[in-house]
Amino acid sequence: MKVITGVVGNDIHVVANRLIDLSLQARGFEVFNLGVNTYLEEFFDAAVETGAEVLLISSLNGEAEGWGREVKSLKAKYKTLDDLIMMIGGNLVVGTGNAEDIVPRYKNYGFDLVCHQIDLNTGLDSLEVFIKDRKIQKRNK
């Protein structure tokens, strides 16, 4: 299964990005890593170009909050991305905040999976569960 990943905005924190890449590969995903400093349009363009089923955005400096607001309107401009699984993880606010407030807010932005300050492997486990559940849903339709 193809996954697009990268760090959103002007964030240049590269360490986690590289580890996400390695971990996804270890789990058998085909990874297209756009690296740090990536804008929303580039993520969606890459999803169209590769036919990826998952988009995993990460953020460390918290600027995802600003970009998150634009996800829905931008994604609506692309015709083929309705089934794209949207995941975001990392440190999702500037300063401090708690997950109870952050997770619903990001779901509202259009993300299926939101991992605020969650261990990498726990986050990827939840992605795999989500993918499995969705397959069962589709089969039952």
Next chain:
Amino acid sequence: MSLLQEERKIILSNEYVDAFDFAEVAEFVKNASKDLFISHHFKTKNKMLVQPRGGFPTYKKQFALNEFFVEANVDVLPLTIDSNTRLNDYATAKKMLRLSEENDVDMLNGYPLVNHGYRTTRKMITHFNKPVSLRHGTPDARLLIETAIASGIFEIEGGPITYLLPYSKNFPLDKAFLYWKYVERVCANYSELNEPINRESFGPLTATLVPPCITIVIQLLEMMLSLEEGVKSFSVSFSQTGSMNQDIVMGAVIKKLAKHYAAEIDCSDASINLVYHQWMGAFPMNKDYAEQLINMSTVIAAMVGADKIITKTREEASGIPTKEANAKTVANTQYTLGILNGLPNVVDEQEEEILTLEVKAIMEAVFNDSADTLWRKVFNSIKNGIIDVPFSPHIINHNQMITVRDAKKNIRIIKRANVPIPDRCYEYEKAQCDLAKDTTSIVNDIVHDIGIMQ
């Protein structure tokens, strides 16, 4: 008009620049106090020079910081440049400088040297009469370096590889080589007037599990690129790895090979110095622990035999340090260096041999590239992964090499990718590690290995 002069004219046609009076600048450099030249201190001083980091937006605050440093018995003053200037965005730097001056709040993470100009800055530098080291991170530093030397700053840090691969995603690497070639020439030309201008490479790179052979290769290549333009004083550097033995081995090998490769290009007359960076990775939040870590770094620097040490502060984990905390590290480091006597002589012949073979193999692969000039050979070698820097954000970097720590916390290569590590060395590196683990556990180990000091 020579090409260099034509280029100079283009760089200076910029509304934010001082009107340069080059005849006056040359006269200034020619008659400048020897005390301003770190190359002079390297030659005459019998101790490890201590240099902190630091830069504030306003002249007033920078001046006050320097006063604190001098009070703490500093050997070399730093001048760290703000990030707008590093990206040649002098308009934003100007606006932020004005806001900082008017509101007494720092709106820049360093000193905007180009906006302050050389006439103003020179007053501060000559007032303190200490060598100043320019710290920046600029791919196109041509104007910055002209301004720095005219100000009396006679040590320039950086280089086309070490200031690009850790800091940028897509600034073109070939352009960086050409811009730095200009910097080397300017430094070489001014070096003929008085003591030499010292160039220093930035060895820490990403400061994240970079194996010694990659660090050393890049140090040697930037040294050669600088010496071949006529620079006569150069510092190679690296940062604390996390293993004292690995640091000592690195120090021994880099000193030996720097001499060797300088001689290869008939530049044995240049003096080569060694700089050691205190731990550059993530720091503990606990400030007392941070001081312990800093102190340990100083001890290792002494074991390595560094000519200069660059310090951190107890506030590293929480942001830009106060001048008080910064000066405190300088005083503490001087104290530790003063009482460190009777150090043992540690030599690990096997590790030195392995590392030397690795470095020589990579250097040879670079030289064997078919391009006609050294910078093009290096460019191609980075492009095709012969040189691969772990955790570089730059798109040209391969990012295929994988490193972990062994049981003694040495950084080891477990996947060499395109880097031509000789088989014997590769087997040795892997033999030190537990390779039976699956990738998920290796990733967990890497996370742990990066944060060992926290």
